[in-house]
Amino acid sequence: xxxxxxxxxxxxxxxxxxxxxxxxxxxxxxxxxxxxxxxxxxxxxxxxxxxxxxxxxxxxxxxxxxxxxxxxxxxxxxxxxxxxxxxxxxxxxxxxxxxxxxxxxxxxxxxxxxxxxxxxxxxxxxxxxxxxxxxxxxxxxxxxxxxxxxxxxxxxxxxxxx
Numbered sequence: 001x002x003x004x005x006x007x008x009x010x011x012x013x014x015x016x017x018x019x020x021x022x023x024x025x026x027x028x029x030x031x032x033x034x035x036x037x038x039x040x041x042x043x044x045x046x047x048x049x050x051x052x053x054x055x056x057x058x059x060x061x062x063x064x065x066x067x068x069x070x071x072x073x074x075x076x077x078x079x080x081x082x083x084x085x086x087x088x089x090x091x092x093x094x095x096x097x098x099x100x101x102x103x104x105x106x107x108x109x110x111x112x113x114x115x116x117x118x119x120x121x122x123x124x125x126x127x128x129x130x131x132x133x134x135x136x137x138x139x140x141x142x143x144x145x146x147x148x149x150x151x152x153x154x155x156x157x158x159x160x161x162x
Contacts, residue, residue, distance in 0.1 A: 005045075015045060035066075082137075083112075083156040084129050089149040090121040098150055105140040107132050124152075 005011045018041055039062050046055035088098060102109050106129040113126035131137060137155065144150055 011045070011049065015041070018045075039066075082129050082131070083154075084127045085152075085154040085156070086125060086144065086150055087117065087152040088123050088125055089151075090123060098144060098147055101140070101143050101147065102127065102129065105132060105136060105143075106130060 005015060019038075039058075043055050043058055046052075046058060084102075086098075088096065090096070108128075108130040110128045111125065112128055113124075115124045116122070117124050131140070141153055141155060145153055
């Protein structure tokens with residue numbers, strides 16, 4: 001990048017402007033995404049100012065490094081947490097019966113929100129959950145739905161957690 005910009009102030013401001021446009025128009029959720037964006041911007045800038053050798057060497061070298069990182073899964077997010085939301089009509093049990101199903105299918109669960117929805121003893125609960133086996137998520141939902149008092153079940157993949 002330093003070779004491409006050199007001592008040219010206009011190129012430096014152009015790079016900053018391009019990065020700010022890309023950054024604010026694109027929701028970057030992963031550090032790998034920003035690496036690809038910066039890499040593409042640097043390659044395009046090098047080719048645009050006529051430094052074809054720098055662009056070609058950069059593409060080959062950075063492409064090889066990215067391929068190695070991808071193959072080794074370095075920095076890959078391994079967690080597969082989900083957000084579970086459902087409504088529950090309490091009938092004064094000491095221990096809510098839905099916890100038994102959550103503990104049966106989930107390695108980890110964390111209550112993150114409880115909200116009263118206006119109807120007497122009706123609660124909306126939100127949990128972060130981590131399945132033992134993601135392939136059994138449909139069975140989990142079916143078992144939870146069959147439980148008395150549980151309704152409006154939603155299961156979301158939460159890629160922000162990590």
